[in-house]
Amino acid sequence: MVFSNLPLLILFGPLLAALAILLVPSRGFGLRLIELIHTVSIAAVAVLALAIASDVVDGAHLTAFDDWFAVDALGAIFVSVIGVVGFLTGLYSLSYIRHELRDGELDPAKVKSYYGFFSLFLFTMVLATIANNIVLMWVAIEATTLGSAFLVGCYGRKSSLEAAWKYVIICTVGVAFGLYGTVLAYANASDVLGNADSAILWTTLAAHATALDPMLAKLSFVFVLIGFGTKAGLFPMSAWLPDAHSEAPSPVSALLSGVLLKCALLVVIRYYAITVRAVGPEFPQMIVLILGTLSILVAAPLFFVQKDLKRKLAYSSIEHVGLIAVGLGVGGPLGVAAALLHAINHSLAKALMFCGSGNVLMKFHTRDLDRVKGLMRVAPVSGVLLLFGCLALAGLPPFNVFVSEFMVFTAGMKAGYLWLMLLCALFFTITVAGFIQIVAGSVLGKAADATPEGDVGVAALAPMGILLVLVIVTGVTIPGPILRLVGDATAIVTGDSTPVAFAMPWATQAAPAEVALAGPQLHTETKR
């Protein structure tokens, strides 16, 4: 355990930025200043997140504030996702929000609060990922709701208010269950440890999980799964998700889908780790698997029939979260690694797609796929980006979602869920069909004559371009640091702390030193 200031910096950076933004007047020069502070804030988060991740990759376990904050490999994955996706969607926001301001969809005051809450939202999410104190975790997740509720209702339209209301109510209700789970876990631990202070730390819980009362651990996990699963978007608690995702401004949708869901998932994963240690893997795996499968089975057909682009993407998010849950549910090092990898990959791809939906909105002023036609003709670059985004989310190579989908599938087969995996694969074929429909119907084809030609600005396209590059790079090869992080995180989750498993997400008997990092270096090894 290494004490470090990085967690505190990354935490309070955006918080301060948020406060600063909210203090700056929104008229005239203020808007530029706000944008500047916003840019600095998201850049700082990104840089710090990557710095933390690189420390963790090097084997450090960062802690701060009396161990209340800690970043292990598991947390580092999510912190970096927040950093990267937050930065890119934040950049995208600059252009998107200016466009909305020009169009009169937003007024300067709303813009100001948008940026303020954006940083605040980042702050809450970072808090959720680096919290080691389980109650703080809960607080952070609850805070994310509150931070983003305004963002969801930002436009102030009837539908966006409705969405925001549903978002707040359902998530607070759901997350309230999470508090019960948290309290049960804490009570359980403090009984066992006799030390109230350290029993509240996740690291302690995880270390002494085997001593916990199994029944309480089970109950606690059920509550946690329901509570944070609501936030993570697992069916049937996911009802808020399509509304919130579709009504929020596109960069926020990207953030919600790409990052927020994953933060809640992180909490679930942390409890999953405890429960696996406390009661063995069968029970937590079973219920996670049930919810995951349900999510896929329900979301895929719903995804298929949507006519609203962003709503469609929202259902796709539910489906992918379901797949992550399935990965956790089938368990084993491979399953967990696959789930973690899929969380990363889905974040990048979905952020790309939601930004793309922003472009569609900027060009066509509608999300109705029946009225969006010929994006490729009107805005070629956006068209290409959206095309690739669709293909990526459909799970086609060389994009990253394919890789992790494949891993989940393999893990499922390994765990003996052949038929379940086939079922999931078939339902993911529906996803492919849906994305193909999007491309066929809206990206390709002939645009209506009234649609003005010309792409959205470079400032909006550049972040998407970066996202696309990331999606392809992580699809072609899993970069070494990611692999390392996922491997370590898997070991943390499964609790199988022998070095072999640490190094080997694939659970073969190779020694860790043998882990050759991915990359098209030619190993001079010849067979046959």
Next chain:
Amino acid sequence: MMTSVSDSMTMTLALATIVLPFGGAALIACAPGKASKWLCQIFALATVASILGVVAGFVEAGRAGATQDLIRIGRTEILGLTVDALSVLIAVAVIVIGFLVAVYSASYLTMGNREHPAVGRPRYYAFLLVFIGAMSGLVFSSTITGQLFFFEITGGCSWALIGYYETPKVLRSAAKALLITHVASIGLYVAAALLFLDTGTFAIAAIADLSDGSKVVVILSLLFAAWGKSAQVPLHMWLPDAMEAPTPISAYLHAASMVKVGVYIFARALLSAGAVPHVVGWVGATMAIVTLVYGFLLYLPQVDMKRLLAYSTITQLSYIFLGLSLSVFGSHLAFQGAVAHIFNHAFAKTLFFLVAGALSYTTGTRMLPSLRGIVTKNPLLGIAFVVAALAIAGVPPFNGFFSKFAIFSGGFAVAQENLLLLPMLVIALLESIGCFAWFLKWIGYSIPGKPSDAVASAQPLPMGMQVVLVALMVATLCSSFIAASWLG
């Protein structure tokens, strides 16, 4: 084990055949639209040069097969290259035809085209290049994951290329192609996962280490995927509809490369699997026969030349499946015949499709009833038509005969111990006669005599297309020799 310099050179070149086209596609994406068709040809040519380098290196190294890992995690091979006689042979076909199609496309996608007057867009050329790269990746893959990876890329590219004209009907066909092949790819997923579970690696060579039961399941899963890509009953529905694609694409994807993915992965699996339980052979052969009969039946009502060719492709692929399945019973000859048939059919059917494309380019139609007297109006096109049809029908000296002969020869050899195969072979022989008769009928109808109105008003054929047609005609004459002497 250390490898010689030339070996690693060969591997690098093999890798280049995958990477170059992808790079070219990326470049096209960035370059101005007018340059795309030249870039496409240049990169395709560079890929041809690389594969020729691979051939040279491979021969120089004594034609010993070699496998090299590209990505591995621990002992798990994720991606690797296999350079052996099989992969090099098929890669040559795929890449050379890819180049020819690129050249042909540059002439075809112009305003002069009577059927679809439009200048080719960068997207077309970029996806074409990606497709070449993906095919060569698939062919050289030493792991099932690699195959799956490229399998899906080919599916995505084919979707983009089939849907090139962007009409709703075309897009529906494209989606159908993608979805059906995607469903088929589930077989590959299963195979990969099962292989990994039993052996801890994705290397195809590891199939040999499986127990008989797992081997059967893995290979049958692969077979299922193969059926999808190779458009075998009951997963064939996408191919006839995919004929809405620009004709060079039909030629390349639906004759030479993508549909060959299926048979290739099956061949690769069988080659690596060692002794395979007979049940695989029975399943493969039975479905091949079913497809043969069905495909032939569907020749009969076709009037659209490309649809006819699509069904012909389906049945020709069935021959390959038949040959591969027969090899399960111990016939090395049938295996070689099947592989040679992949090679031969690629050239012959590409030629045929490009003839169809040339006809629609010059006359504006590809409906067989309105095409008469081709040879009178345009001898080259007429001859190419005849050569292609005879090659497909399996008439010597054109290439189709030679590989079919080997398949049947091997088949009769193994039918002696497995008498049930005999009726299958008889059916296949009857189908080959029927196929022959049907193509002969159309030769007689379309080629000689007085040109019909459409043909009489045809415009001359651009030079680029002529060159490609001649090159392919030469190939239909010599490809079987190449294949046979290569496979040895």
Next chain:
Amino acid sequence: MFDFQLINGLAGLLIVTSLLVILSRGPANSARFYALQSFILVLTFLALAKETGSRELYLWSASAFVTKVILVPAIMYRAFSKLDDPRLGSGETMSPAVSVILAAGVVILCFWVVSGVALPAAEAIKPALAVSLAHFFLGLACIVTQRNILKQVFGYCLMENGSHLTLALLAAKAPELVEVGIATDAIFAVAIMAMLGTRIFLTFHSLDARKLTTLKG
């Protein structure tokens, strides 16, 4: 022992007050009852603090008094007293009698559930634990059964109180900062909800939850 009786008794009072919050007409009344309930909660905390000797719980009581008895009711009172949807009325979907019976059912169910739990630390306060759980579900029931969106804010507050009590019962020695965090969350949640509710009222001219069903499918 007596103090545990006291705690359990106070907890029982919570149920009554929460029924009052749910059933009372008009948000202002509900806010008042909510303040009353929070006050009882604070008393419970104090009793608990005395019994367990927990320094943290004293601090909790103080902060809970500030947030739950003063701030939250104040926010709600200020925000909600202007909002009135005459067409909606109280927005209840079932009669008070049924609500009481339902509440009784929930309490019994929670007693039954809690009795099955083996928690050494909470042996003496099981009734209170059951009440806190019931309280939580009463809040949920309030959200689910009431049509007035303001009632849903109260429902949330009830749930929050219930879980807070659980926390205090089961984790009496948890660091006070944790409690501060939870309380802050609650305040912000109420604030945000109040703000959203106000804007919904201004936009929709109604507080009817059934108007908020345009997003579906």
Next chain:
Amino acid sequence: MTMIPSLGGLAPLDLLLAGIAVSAVGGFGSLLLRSHDRAATIVAGLAGILAALAGLGAALPSFVAPPSVLDVAGPYPFAHFVLRMDPLAALMVTVISLLALTAWIYSLAYVREYAGRGVGAMGFFMNAFVASMTLTVVADNGFWFLIFFEMMSLASYFLVIFDQNDEAVSAGFLYFVVAHAGSVLIMAAFFILANYAGSLDFAAFRTAKLPGAVSSLVFVLGFLGFGAKAGMIPLHIWLPRAHPAAPSHASALMSGAMIKIGVFGIVKVAVDLLGGGEVLWWGLLVVGFGAVSAVLGVVYALAEHDIKKLLAYHSVENIGIILLGVGVGMIGIASHQPALAVLGLMAGLYHLINHAVFKGLLFLGAGSVIYRLHTKNMDQMGGLARTMPATATCFLIGALSISAIPPLNGFVSEWYTYQSLFAAALDGSALVKFATPIAAMLLALTGALAVMCFVKAYGVIFAGDPRGLRHNDVVEAPPTMIAGMGLLAVVCVVTGLGAPLIAPILSSVASATIGAQAVSVAEGASLFGSANHGTVSPPLIAVLVIGMAGLPLGLRAVLSNRGTPKPRRAAAPWAAGYLPDAEMAASAGSFAQPIRMFFRPLYQVRDDVAAAWDKVAFAFERLVCFARQTEPRWDRSIIDPIASATGSLGRRLQVVQGGDFRIYCLYIVAALVVLLALAAR
């Protein structure tokens, strides 16, 4: 015996291949020169002539020499490229080359008929055709045999459809499909053989030990496959349509040489590769088919008006006769009577040569007539003996030969056939004793009808008065055409009169083919049967002597027709006082009228078969219709239901997302309850 000295010490096969190379050069040259008809004709023709001479040079010495073999690895690992010049192959090469030689000479002038219609291509296909025929007969590996066999069909297909009209195209279609189907049967036979032999080499086939039933299966496959090529009934349907469609010199080659390859194949499979088998019924089967083909062929020929169709039907007939001889030969083998075997086979081979020669001659003659008259309908010809005397003479010689009039060659080989049939009847099992006399009887009937037919043919075309429009300006055919025909006419006479010399050679060929030690069954004009030695043939000698004397007289009589009007002509006693005109002379149709009546049942068979074809065609239409309906059914029954089911599933599930967030909260509770229940379980 070396009739022609071996050229420059070249081995026969090298010479043959050199000839083929020349032919290939000529063929491609002709193709390249396609815009210059004359040059193309000459290039193709000269190359063809050279190749034919080379073929003759290679083949003639090989009649008696031991087989020479050329074995090259070739690109195909499973099949060496093996050529083998054995006596049987030599015989076939001789026949092919001889006919090719005359056809090429003939073509130099004849192809002017096709000027501007792709003469260059014709030269290419003709060269390819001859070369592939030659290679087919010398190939000694099943794989390569099939390749050349198919190429032969392919090249000739293009010759058949050369006219590019509907009739030619459909004839070509029928022809090629039957030939291809035949080749598939042959292929199957070879595969089965290869299984037992372990290789596709004929050498391995010869030594392979096959179980009886398999052996019979191979035989039947081969017999039907080659029979289709040979044009025996009932596999003859293509023949009367394909031969007339091709240019006449190609018809001559097809009818004279190509269909013999069918017979050659039957001999090759049954006798050479399978060793003749141990069962009698093979031979009887061949005899049976032969007899039927002979009779029906000639009967159908009689009814034809089209000169080339008539000749085509005669080819069917003569194939039947050849098969009779071959069949007897096989009976001899099966019954272990080497002499009978050799005799029968020798008769078959002799008739094979003879038919090639006279049928080639007749087709060329017909071609000359067509060249001048531009019609194939005999009813529009007549009196051409006056305007085209040389052609008429050659045609007459051919007609006399085919009618088995001594001393011409047709008589000789038919006589041998009779002899073989009688020999078989004298000494064989009951079945043979029963069958062969009937076959002999049918052969006699065939002979009679053939005579009648050619009286008709010659009479209608060359005798009588001219019919039709342009006859007045008809002149004799060009000299090269006459030369081609003349050459064959001479050969007709030579092979007839030279029988005493040729028969021993052929019997040695036959015995070599059978693989028996040289059993000499014919020495000079005598025959030696195994059962009854010393079956001398005084009748043959007598007839030949008479013929020798009579032939010059006959020829002179014919030749003297030229320019000397018949005195009877003016008198016309049989014309009931009218001056006979063209319409009154017996036409082809009227000539055949009584025959048609007499053999009505046989024609009925043909009509019935044709009617059955209509039914088949109808069934085929139904099949096409069915297929057309089947095609979209996949979409309708699989794709569309799945797509709509997915959609409706999605729409039904939308109920879940009903819009009321209070219900959503209940979902959470429900999920909690379920999971808690699972936890408590």
